[in-house]
Amino acid sequence: MALPQGIIDFLNESARSNGAEQPGTTDDLFQMGALDSFALVDFVTVLEQETGISVPDGDVNPANFQSIEQIERYVESKR
Amino acid sequence: MKAFVTGSGKFLPERIVSNEEIAERLGLSPEQIFKSSGIRRRRWAESGTTTSALAAEALRLALEDARLLAEDMDYLLFGTMTPDRFIPGSSPSVQKALGLREIPCLDIRATCCNALYGLQVAKALVTSGAARRVAVCLAEIQSAWLDLSPQSGTISMLFGDGAASLIVSDEAADGALEIMDVHLATDGSYVDDLGVRCPGTQFGAKGVDAESANSADYLARMNGQSVILQASRKIVAASQRVLERNSLAAADVRWMVPHQANANLLAQVARGLRFPTDKDGVVSVLEDTGNTSSASMGIALDTLRRSGRIQSGDYLLLPAFGAGFTWGAGLCRASV
Numbered sequence: 057m058a059l060p061q062g063i064i065d066f067l068n069e070s071a072r073s074n075g076a077e078q079p080g081t082t083d084d085l086f087q088m089g090a091l092d093s094f095a096l097v098d099f100v101t102v103l104e105q106e107t108g109i110s111v112p113d114g115d116v117n118p119a120n121f122q123s124i125e126q127i128e129r130y131v132e133s134k135r
Numbered sequence: 136m137k138a139f140v141t142g143s144g145k146f147l148p149e150r151i152v153s154n155e156e157i158a159e160r161l162g163l164s165p166e167q168i169f170k171s172s173g174i175r176r177r178r179w180a181e182s183g184t185t186t187s188a189l190a191a192e193a194l195r196l197a198l199e200d201a202r203l204l205a206e207d208m209d210y211l212l213f214g215t216m217t218p219d220r221f222i223p224g225s226s227p228s229v230q231k232a233l234g235l236r237e238i239p240c241l242d243i244r245a246t247c248c249n250a251l252y253g254l255q256v257a258k259a260l261v262t263s264g265a266a267r268r269v270a271v272c273l274a275e276i277q278s279a280w281l282d283l284s285p286q287s288g289t290i291s292m293l294f295g296d297g298a299a300s301l302i303v304s305d306e307a308a309d310g311a312l313e314i315m316d317v318h319l320a321t322d323g324s325y326v327d328d329l330g331v332r333c334p335g336t337q338f339g340a341k342g343v344d345a346e347s348a349n350s351a352d353y354l355a356r357m358n359g360q361s362v363i364l365q366a367s368r369k370i371v372a373a374s375q376r377v378l379e380r381n382s383l384a385a386a387d388v389r390w391m392v393p394h395q396a397n398a399n400l401l402a403q404v405a406r407g408l409r410f411p412t413d414k415d416g417v418v419s420v421l422e423d424t425g426n427t428s429s430a431s432m433g434i435a436l437d438t439l440r441r442s443g444r445i446q447s448g449d450y451l452l453l454p455a456f457g458a459g460f461t462w463g464a465g466l467c468r469a470s471v
Contacts, residue, residue: 097367
């Protein structure tokens with residue numbers, strides 16, 4: 057399942073503002089600099105808006121959003 | 136019946152401790168500390184100073200501000216994480232220091248949400264008729280507990296000492312703030328993500344021994360990532376909830392007076408609430424005081440009240456998040 061473009065745009069922009077490359081599907085978003093703790097909070101808001109899923113507070117941890125592939129799996133599990 | 140904040144005071148120890156003074160010991164640079172927290176300096180009390188002594192000084196100023204005497208107080212609440220002693224609480228020491236009558240004195244241990252818990256309890260006491268005037272003391276001497284080594288650098292860089300006091304009354308007066316609402320919540324699943332384990336029945340009540348396996352349990356512990364992620368979302372949700380149930384939106388709020396945790400977190404919360412940041416509406420004293428935990432919201436509120444910038448009818452939003460985790464938001468309106 058491909059993520060909506062708005063989500064990919066957010067990650068690309070976040071990576072760009074941190075001087076990182078555009079993330080690939082399996083890249084570790086935290087290691088490469090596309091996400092950090094503060095950016096993850098904004099990212100989850102965008103994810104909820106773009107996909108219509110609701111992310112419980114307990115799920116907001118890096119393990120669920122480590123890579124684009126993992127985010128896809130997470131979104132799928134919530135649908 | 137309504138409840139109003141009719142007086143406030145703050146008291147900070149004299150000694151200013153800059154990032155430059157502590158950075159090397161913490162394995163950080165002064166600029167790193169500022170970038171990751173928004174803090175440039177904090178106040179630390181001299182060794183031997185008690186938390187209740189700071190609180191008493193702040194309460195003296197709050198009484199003066201409210202034009203009341205110590206004997207006018209019917210109830211004393213004292214929020215602190217760094218009490219004078221393990222047992223009893225620190226509120227009796229404030230009662231004695233200021234010569235308050237033999238009134239109820241209650242310590243609150245709701246960490247960085249102590250100001251909100253204090254306001255909620257004070258409002259309940261006043262509106263139920265149990266008390267007419269409640270003193271809410273908020274104070275910390277955290278420097279006494281800090282580990283000034285690189286292993287605790289990102290925690291120890293944050294904390295300062297200080298006190299604030301608020302007078303909650305059943306009568307409005309010049310400069311009064313009506314306490315309209317306080318929403319509070321807790322999720323104990325995060326109990327180990329922020330706090331100090333010992334002394335206590337779960338991890339050990341004996342004195343600290345540097346050689347013992349559990350010596351780290353006597354130091355502050357913080358899962359920074361968990362704190363940021365949960366605080367950012369929970370503060371925003373609590374603020375929205377308190378605004379919605381009072382038929383208000385973030386745009387109606389003139390002043391946000393948050394617990395002064397970390398500048399990046401405050402910015403995140405303002406963004407999450409879409410709170411207008413173009414009118415100096417987010418009140419921050421963080422740069423000069425550091426995170427004074429229980430006292431921080433009171434210090435910020437007193438600073439704003441004394442600036443003379445609050446206009447009649449202004450709404451104030453008071454969001455906080457602390458160890459527990461416990462979090463919430465208060466709503467006040469400038470009534471006069």
